[in-house]
Amino acid sequence: MRAVILAGGRGTRLEPVTHGAIPKPMAELAGRPVLEHIVRLLARNGFTQLCCTLACMPEKIRDYFGDGSAFGVHMEYRVEDKPLGTAGAVKNCRDFYQGRSFLVISGDAVCDFDLRALFEAHRRLDGAVTMALCAHEAPVSYGLVVTDARGAVRSFIEKPPWEKVVTDLVNTGIYAVSPRAMELVPEGVPYDFARDLFPRLLAREEGLFGLPMEGYWRDIGDPRSYYQANLDAMDGRLRLEAAPPARPAPEEEPREREAGLYACRSIYRTARRARLMRALAGNLMEAGADFSDGLRLDAAPGGVHIAPCPNREALVIESDSAETVQQFQDLVRRLDRES
Numbered sequence: 246m247r248a249v250i251l252a253g254g255r256g257t258r259l260e261p262v263t264h265g266a267i268p269k270p271m272a273e274l275a276g277r278p279v280l281e282h283i284v285r286l287l288a289r290n291g292f293t294q295l296c297c298t299l300a301c302m303p304e305k306i307r308d309y310f311g312d313g314s315a316f317g318v319h320m321e322y323r324v325e326d327k328p329l330g331t332a333g334a335v336k337n338c339r340d341f342y343q344g345r346s347f348l349v350i351s352g353d354a355v356c357d358f359d360l361r362a363l364f365e366a367h368r369r370l371d372g373a374v375t376m377a378l379c380a381h382e383a384p385v386s387y388g389l390v391v392t393d394a395r396g397a398v399r400s401f402i403e404k405p406p407w408e409k410v411v412t413d414l415v416n417t418g419i420y421a422v423s424p425r426a427m428e429l430v431p432e433g434v435p436y437d438f439a440r441d442l443f444p445r446l447l448a449r450e451e452g453l454f455g456l457p458m459e460g461y462w463r464d465i466g467d468p469r470s471y472y473q474a475n476l477d478a479m480d481g482r483l484r485l486e487a488a489p490p491a492r493p494a495p496e497e498e499p500r501e502r503e504a505g506l507y508a509c510r511s512i513y514r515t516a517r518r519a520r521l522m523r524a525l526a527g528n529l530m531e532a533g534a535d536f537s538d539g540l541r542l543d544a545a546p547g548g549v550h551i552a553p554c555p556n557r558e559a560l561v562i563e564s565d566s567a568e569t570v571q572q573f574q575d576l577v578r579r580l581d582r583e584s
Contacts, residue, residue: 246347246348247296247348248287248292248294249295249296249297249341249342250296251334251351252280252306253268253299253300254268254300255301256466259272259465259467259468262468268303269301269465270353275478279355281316283355284310285317286356286360288316288317290359290364292318292348292360294318294319296322296342297323298335298337299324303322306322328435329435330440330441332436332442333433336432345424346367348360348364349419350418351419354464354465356417357460357461359458359578363375364421370396372452373446374438374442374454375454376416376454378392378415378417378455379414379457380415384410384412384415385405385407385410387415388401388404388439389405389411389412390455391412392414397453397454398443398453401439401443401444401447416439418438426442429449459582478514480516480558481559483514507547507564509563509564509565509566511561511571512561513577514558515558515560516558517581518560519553521581522540522551524583524584525551525577526540528576538552539553540552545569546566547568547569548564549562550562551563562574
């Protein structure tokens with residue numbers, strides 16, 4: 246699946262953090278650039294063909310990510326000579342998405358949404374655009390979205406005063422987009438999704454949908470929001486999962502399947518380690534799981550070992566199979582949402 250990352254922002258308000266030396270998407274969050282967390286989130290959700298729109302200091306991003314292979318994706322870049330707005334910048338990537346539906350995500354906001362679920366909902370709804378929505382306690386800084394029971398957008402209110410607030414659901418800037426929506430965007434001129442395209446889609450009844458998402462989302466446009474995102478990551482409210490290390494070279498001897506000695510590993514951040522382990526034990530007991538050292542299931546391809554981290558609020562998921570790690574990571578995420 247394909248995704249366009251809007252990463253052209255300079256981030257003037259964030260300069261107390263970046264000191265003007267790096268573009269906003271390269272500000273560090275929990276030790277890695279925000280944009281790296283976004284790229285890894287996309288990869289975990291199956292979006293491996295990526296195109297970044299760049300403007301401010303593009304070399305900082307290109308030099309860091311290269312072709313994306315180190316992050317499990319393929320990355321291309323489009324540099325704007327002049328500001329094109331959000332929709333205009335995506336239109337400039339039309340040779341990348343080539344008539345396919347694709348995802349749009351901002352490079353200066355952090356989230357842990359299930360992006361695959363958003364894309365699958367978009368396919369079912371068969372609309373022009375499906376927006377990822379998030380409940381926000383202070384929505385006046387964002388676009389408010391009112392939907393009906395089907396999820397069809399009935400009203401879009403951009404940054405209203407408090408007296409005009411009618412919902413807490415805000416536009417996150419994450420969209421699943423059909424090619425027919427981009428046909429309405431003119432080429433080479435500034436054009437914005439929220440200001441220009443969405444009102445046009447509503448007027449034409451083209452199929453603009455909104456899907457409330459579970460999980461964390463925050464724009465890091467100013468220092469207060471940026472530092473809060475770092476605190477939320479440390480506290481486990483924002484789940485940032487580490488990438489598994491590289492698999493061993495073929496000539497290495499196979500290693501015993503003991504805790505800490507698997508080829509692939511993932512960290513799942515959670516403040517509810519014991520509760521999640523109980524849920525996992527209940528799900529895997531009949532499959533022959535062993536509980537003498539965390540949870541071990543040798544029947545899974547490559548085997549799997551899951552245990553709480555002793556010194557941080559997280560679970561470690563290990564296996565000799567990257568696919569198994571992903572499978573159990575998805576299971577843990579589902580159980581976390583249900584518990």
